Amino acid sequence: MGGIVNMSDTISSLKESIITYNRNLAREMATKAIGEGIEPNDILAGMTETIRKIGDDFGKGELFLPDLVGAASAMSEAISVVEAEIEKSGKEIEKIGTVVLGTVKGDIHDIGKTMVKTFLVAENFRVIDLGVDISSERFIEAIEKYNPEILALSALLTTTIAEQNRIIEVLKDKGIRDKVKVIIGGAATTQEFADEIGADGYEATAARAPRLCKTLLGKE
Amino acid sequence: MIRKKGITRNIRPLEILSEEQLESIHKNTLDVLENTGIRFESDKALKLFKENDCNVDMEKKIVRFPPWLVEECLRKCPSSFIVKGRGPRSDVRFGGNMSNFLPFPGKDTIDLETWEPRTPTRKEFYDTVKIMDALDTVHYTGSYVPWFGFKNTPAVMQMLEGDAANFRNSTMPLHCNYGNDCEVFAIRMAKALGAVNLGVVAISPPLTYQEDACISAFRNIEAGFPLYIQSGPTYGATSPVTTAGATVTNNAELMGGVVLAQLIKTGTGVLVSDFGFTQNMRSGYPVFGRIESSMHQVVFNQIWRRYKIPIGNHSTGVSNSKRIDYQCGYEKTISLMLSLLSGANEIGYHGCIYGELSFHPIQLILDDDVAATIGRFLQGVEVNDDTLAIDVINQVGPIPGTYLTEEHTRKWWKNEQFIPKSSDSLTYLEWMEANKKDCIEYAKDRMEKILQTHKPEPLSDSEEKAIEEILSEAREFYRKSGKISDKEWEACKEDVNSAGYPYY
CATH class of the missing domain: 1.10.287 (Helix Hairpins)
Known part of the structure; x- marks a missing residue:
């Protein structure tokens, strides 16, 4: 019995670390949970539940961007610990799908992309966030390494959206265009532009990214 | 009951007069009081002035004041004082670097489709008092607020019915008007609830106190209440057209009232209120929301701050627009900004649209945002180790560093940012999906929510x-x-x- 109480105590503390945006505590509690023998996928499920609640509260206007991003940041710390453990054990991570995400080369805008990541994580996607100013070569490398179902390309500027087009062209050249669904987003993008460059999906807000991805994967 | 807190000014006040100009206005005001004098249409007041070394012409009812007496009475006025609503946390202090708001009354409500005025109903009156009670930036209320009266109320009872509505649906203190002996009943209401009113005395410019204004001064002071003395000239009609000249007559009038208050009872709290307007030189009507009123008030505030007497500004709350529109917004906001920057302690502002003729609860709610926005500005800039954020700057560094994930951002952003409650803060896409709502529609939503959820502290049986x-x-x-x-x-x-x- 004591073990169960401790298990739930650790998971509670881990959830608390996300709600209080405490990165150090998140990492510490994830390590502790694994040390206590809690099933890694159960640890992930606990965190997903918490971040979904934060996403919902953000959607209702009760929480704000710093809260959302702070929670996501704390959760990322814990996820890296848990995923390393899963990888070590050779088990599969129970996820709806994997999304490789990044802001395209020449563009250093991070916020919208981070929001997309947060909402996707909350809906149980595995998200590989490559960061900002990412070259087509690095996107290709990531596709080969992580084998994602979805490639999500962010661009804020009218001067950088052309790079989204270029990446699609590179995927075609490499003969891997059919391996992934490509979605695009960012302030300067539109549905018309997405159609024009042959992207598989577009959404105007970060909160709608999970719905778009689920639709593309036929999981909604 | 949550205590409502006035707006604190942490920045230096705006001043537009030089020391020399200030001294000149002061000296010339004393000269007008000594040579021209003020007319008091009350034998009781005239007798009191005569007993206290003033030169009184009983026949013409003119009082000429020795400068030493005026300066002595200015010194005897407290630099701040308290009024009280009902309940333990309802007190409001006037003075210092605090600013408190009173909704600015209007005679009628308006129809939002036609923009035409009409008399409000009793329910609209009571509901609007409830909204005032709920708003953080409405600190006290008063006679004829929000409207002069409501349907089926006899004209002579309008003030008292309104006072009762304010006492019933809010816990805030009242400034109470007078006329037809209404103040006798208003004082009794306040006493029954343990409240301390701000007793109104209105000057009739130029340079005249009518009898009922003098009686109001005696009655309110005898009840132990502080006074709110107001001068409201129209520049070029009931005062000189120049700001300097209008300031002299205005100040002379108010100083006459200050002397009366201190002679009735030394140490009586007095708030001097400025309420002047530009004259439309075609129609002869006052024209509201013009910059001259603000110039006058900024000068007024600078002078009376020197006397250390609490200051009221009432030319701030009005526009000449008949609609809730751009003109209404800019006229009201410019004047409020200048009043607050120059240190007014009491401001009549929320809800009024055209002159004293129209008021609407939607405007009241929009004005709550304007008052709070400028209030945020007056908080000033906090500079300390934590706000300088040097450690965080060092940690985040250049791109790809971001402050968004930093604890410092989460800790400080709500303190630094003021979020208006009824403004459109959306992107184009969000706005289109929200049916292209504007601030008036957001204010309507907020009004509905307040009416559904706010429960004013009820009166006991x-x-x-x-x-x-x-x-x-x-x-x-x-x-x-x-x-x-x-x-x-x-x-x-x-x-x-x-x-x-x-x-x-």
């Missing part, structure tokens, strides 16, 4: 009984004295006997 008895006595008094017509009396009886009275 004995307090309610006391208020109703005073109203009933006043109605009988004015009916017997012939100040309520047969037609008014019938409508009044129907109103009082209707189901749901008085709240609906």
Whole structure:
């Protein structure tokens, strides 16, 4: 019995670390949970539940961007610990799908992309966030390494959206265009532009990214 | 009950007069008081002035003041004082670097489709008081607020019915007007609830106090209440057209009232209020929302801050627009900004649209955002180790560093940012999906929410009984004295006997 109480105590503390945006505590509690023998996928499920609640509260206007991003940041710390453990054990991570995400080369805008990541994580996607100013070569490398179902390309500027087009062209050249669904987003993008460059999906807000991805994967 | 806190000014006040100009206005004001004098149409006041070394012409009712007496009385006024609503946390302090707001009354409400004025109903009146009670930037209320009256109320009873509505649906203190002996009943209402009113005394410019204004001063001071003395000239008609000249007559008038208050009872709290307007030189009507009123008020505030007497600004709350529109917004906001920057302690602002003729609760709610926005500005800039954020700057560094994930951002952003409650803060896409809502529609939503959720602290049974008895006595008094017509009396009886009275 004591073990169960401790298990739930650790998971509670881990959830608390996300709600209080405490990165150090998140990492510490994830390590502790694994040390206590809690099933890694159960640890992930606990965190997903918490971040979904934060996403919902953000959607209702009760929480704000710093809260959302702070929670996501704390959760990322814990996820890296848990995923390393899963990888070590050779088990599969129970996820709806994997999304490789990044802001395209020449563009250093991070916020919208981070929001997309947060909402996707909350809906149980595995998200590989490559960061900002990412070259087509690095996107290709990531596709080969992580084998994602979805490639999500962010661009804020009218001067950088052309790079989204270029990446699609590179995927075609490499003969891997059919391996992934490509979605695009960012302030300067539109549905018309997405159609024009042959992207598989577009959404105007970060909160709608999970719905778009689920639709593309036929999981909604 | 949550205590409402006035706006604190942490920045240096705006001043536009040099020391030399200030001194010149002061000296010339004393000269006007000594040579031209002020007319007081009250034998009781004239007698008091005569007993205290003033040169009094009893026939012309003119009082000429020795400068030493004026300066002594200015010194005797407290630099701050408290008024009280009902309940333990309802006190409001006027003075120092605090600014407190009173909604600015209007005669009528307006129809939002046609923008035409009409008399509000009793329910609209009570509901709007409830909204005022809920808003953080409305700190006190008063006679004829929000409207001069409501349907089926005899003209002579409008002030008292309004005072009762304010006492019933809010816990805030009241500034109480006078006329037809109404102040006697208003004082009794306040006493029954343990409240301390701000007793109004209005000057009739140029340079005249009518008898009922003097009587109000005596009655309120004898009740232990502080005074709110107001001068409201129209520049070029009831004062000189120049800002300097209008300031001299305005200040002379107010100083006459200050002397009267201190002679009635030394140490009486006085708030001096400026309420001047530009004249439309075609029609002769006052024209509201013009910059001259603000220039006058900024000068006024600088001078009276020197005297260390609490200052009221009442030219701030009005526009000449008949609609809730761009003109209304800019006229009201510019004048409010200047009043607050120059250190007004009391401001009549929220809700009013055109002159004193129209008021609407949507404007009241929009004005809550404007007052709070400028209030945020007046908080000033905090500079300390934590706000300088050097450690965080060092940690985040250049791109790809971001402050968004930093604890420092989460800790400080709500303190640094003020989020208006009724403004459109959306992107184009969000705006289109929200049916292209504008600030007026957001204010309507907020109004509905307040009306559904806000519950003003109710009067106790004995307090309610006391208020109703005073109203009933006043109605009988004015009916017997012939100040309520047969037609008014019938409508009044129907109103009082209707189901749901008085709240609906």
